[in-house]
Amino acid sequence: MIRKLTEQDHEQVISFLKKEAAFNLFLIGDIEAFGYDQDFQELWGQFTIENELHAVLLRFHDSFITYFGNSFQPEAFMNQFINYDHIKLSGKSEVVEQFENLTNLKLGKKLHTYFCECTVETQLVKDTSKEDIKIATALDVDRIMHLRKQITEFELADNSGKLLRQAIETNTGRTYYIEKNGEIIACASTSAENSLSAMVVGVCTHPNYRGNRYASQIVSKMIQDFIAEGRTLCLFYSNPAAGRIYKRLGFEDIGTWTMYR
Missing domain, CATH: 3.40.630 (Aminopeptidase)
Structure with missing residues (x-):
């Protein structure tokens, strides 16, 4: 039934x-x-x-x-x-x-990805103090979307900005970012935050600023915050190079996740 x-x-x-x-x-x-x-x-x-x-x-x-x-x-x-x-x-x-x-x-359209989880702080990037990592408010949504639209690997839905704003306003997701001269140049978000865990999504760096470990610094900060809150972080990836970076930060594969979009 x-x-x-x-x-x-x-x-x-x-x-x-x-x-x-x-x-x-x-x-x-x-x-x-x-x-x-x-x-x-x-x-x-x-x-x-x-x-x-x-x-x-x-x-x-x-x-x-x-x-x-x-x-x-x-x-x-x-x-x-x-x-x-x-x-x-x-x-x-x-x-x-x-x-x-x-x-x-x-x-x-089918997308098959690896699903991984981070439950402990291991091998975190220790130089996060070099950059001021901030947590976005609803006022930052347009700037975040401006960055995401410049990431060729991303396929953004028409309602992406609306859903990002909803996540921030309902406390079901947060976005960490680094900015330069008023422009957000790297960010990562959580979604589906709950009492046990959250999903890391939208990890990206502006093409002009890649190679500076900004995204790793942001994800490290997220891990530290969530472990301190007694929760775990999960994410999925399809790019093996990205997977190696996440594993260095403490994520471990636990299975696979499939999306039809």
Whole structure:
């Protein structure tokens, strides 16, 4: 049986998602921040006859995230996608890649990435004091987006600025940055911040300032702050060179993550 999830299901939902808390940080973060009764967020669960939860699907704006156990059949959630011609779906690779077998589901472009986690401070960049690393407010969103638009590796959605502003204003994400002469030249953000963890996203440096370890300094500062708060940081990467940098900072691969955009 599939039904809409409500606040009454919260304890059971969180207990289910904590089985793999790192992989479910987006789900946990969105639930903790926005709950079960928002126009931009919906959640569904699949239950057994014994009322055991073994699958969750979340819609956040026009994107979906899912997690389920071994006994789940992905076609059970087809009705939740019926109004979408282009499906933006993400999650643990072993989970979401099962949706590829559904011929009536129009998934977006596939991106397969490595998923890693940092739980302790190791090999951090020790010279962060050389640069003044700041945390952005909503007033900095336009400057951050100006930098991101100059990063050729980034594919920015039309609502990227809106989502960044929402993350800052709802405390579900923060952006650390370094600026020169009033221009942000390097930054990194968190998203889906929750009581256990957060995801590192949008790590970038202006092309004219690369090679100065600004991004490493920023990520090191983020690690220090989150470890001090008793939380872990996660991120995904597809570039092996970037992966080596993150691993030097203390991140370790724990699996893979797939997105359809």
